[in-house]
Amino acid sequence: MARWHSERQTLWEVTGEMVKQGLVAGSSGNASLRLPGDGDGGYVLITPSGRPYRYLAPEDMVVIDMDGGPVEGDLLPSSETAMHLELYKARQDVEAIIHTHSLYASVAAVSGLEIPPIVVEMVIRVGGSVRVAEYAFPSTEELAQNAGHALGDRNAVLLRNHGMVGVGRTSWEALDLCQMVERVAQIFVYSSLLGRALTLPSEIIEMEQELYRMQGLRSGTPRET
Numbered sequence: 001m002a003r004w005h006s007e008r009q010t011l012w013e014v015t016g017e018m019v020k021q022g023l024v025a026g027s028s029g030n031a032s033l034r035l036p037g038d039g040d041g042g043y044v045l046i047t048p049s050g051r052p053y054r055y056l057a058p059e060d061m062v063v064i065d066m067d068g069g070p071v072e073g074d075l076l077p078s079s080e081t082a083m084h085l086e087l088y089k090a091r092q093d094v095e096a097i098i099h100t101h102s103l104y105a106s107v108a109a110v111s112g113l114e115i116p117p118i119v120v121e122m123v124i125r126v127g128g129s130v131r132v133a134e135y136a137f138p139s140t141e142e143l144a145q146n147a148g149h150a151l152g153d154r155n156a157v158l159l160r161n162h163g164m165v166g167v168g169r170t171s172w173e174a175l176d177l178c179q180m181v182e183r184v185a186q187i188f189v190y191s192s193l194l195g196r197a198l199t200l201p202s203e204i205i206e207m208e209q210e211l212y213r214m215q216g217l218r219s220g221t222p223r224e225t
């Protein structure tokens with residue numbers, strides 16, 4: 001019987017929602033969550049590499065340590081494992097990560113355009129604009145570094161010519177964030193097509209960034225914007 005039964009179930013349910021909401025297709029994208037472990041750094045539960053979501057079962061999720069070493073599971077961990085580990089190491093407040101190839105976020109990522117703060121809920125939940133990470137080939141350490149650098153203290157980042165990553169304190173929070181970013185990306189694309197996408201007034205952005213930092217304080221890890 002595999003350990004961490006409820007966490008496996010959660011991650012499996014989240015991947016089902018990712019597919020249902022059109023954030024990923026086939027075996028694209030990946031998801032993980034942080035597990036309490038025996039060692040210093042704890043463990044990570046992550047989706048396996050290259051297996052279509054429709055064939056996934058909770059026990060197929062792979063447990064690795066913070067160096068990517070195998071702990072539990074017969075399948076190989078996600079090809080983007082290095083990026084997940086990099087983000088967990090950089091951000092102690094992050095408990096779950098989701099990487100999607102959702103359409104409108106990918107349109108912005110292919111255009112190399114960060115998504116500016118254009119709607120109210122976005123700044124409180126992302127921390128500001130959704131920046132674009134420098135291009136790096138998928139699955140590389142370089143991609144991991146670039147994603148971590150561009151994410152910084154925010155909760156979402158675009159991967160240039162690739163897709164997006166959302167982080168959260170739970171898998172469901174990360175999923176909701178990915179959905180929201182996809183919706184905001186859609187608004188950004190359409191308003192840009194109309195001729196302009198107005199950003200929020202600067203005082204509203206500052207006020208909401210303050211609320212974002214306070215959420216980080218409540219979780220015990222201050223965010224430095």
Ligand SMILES: [Zn+2]
Binds near residue numbers: 029138
């Ligand atoms: Zn990807």
